[in-house]
Amino acid sequence: MVTTPDDYADDSVGATALTLGVAKSGNIEVVSDQDYFKVDLVAGQRYLFEMTASGVGSLDTAHLSYSPNGWGSRP
Ligand SMILES: [Ca+2]
């Protein structure tokens, strides 16, 4: 059996840093997968975050969540 390794950490401690304006792609390898990202923001500024899905099984139920420790996406 071949398993695909997880591409991003499942928790905020290991969150991957994002660069504003630069897209990041990843995979939800298993149903229970969560991929965490972090980004430095400036108070008072507006930001737009977009998440799209492709391939088998969409992220219809995916969501972005915010906490001071980072953003998370999960199915
Ligand atoms: Ca993943």
Ligand SMILES: [Ca+2]
């Ligand atoms: Ca993960």
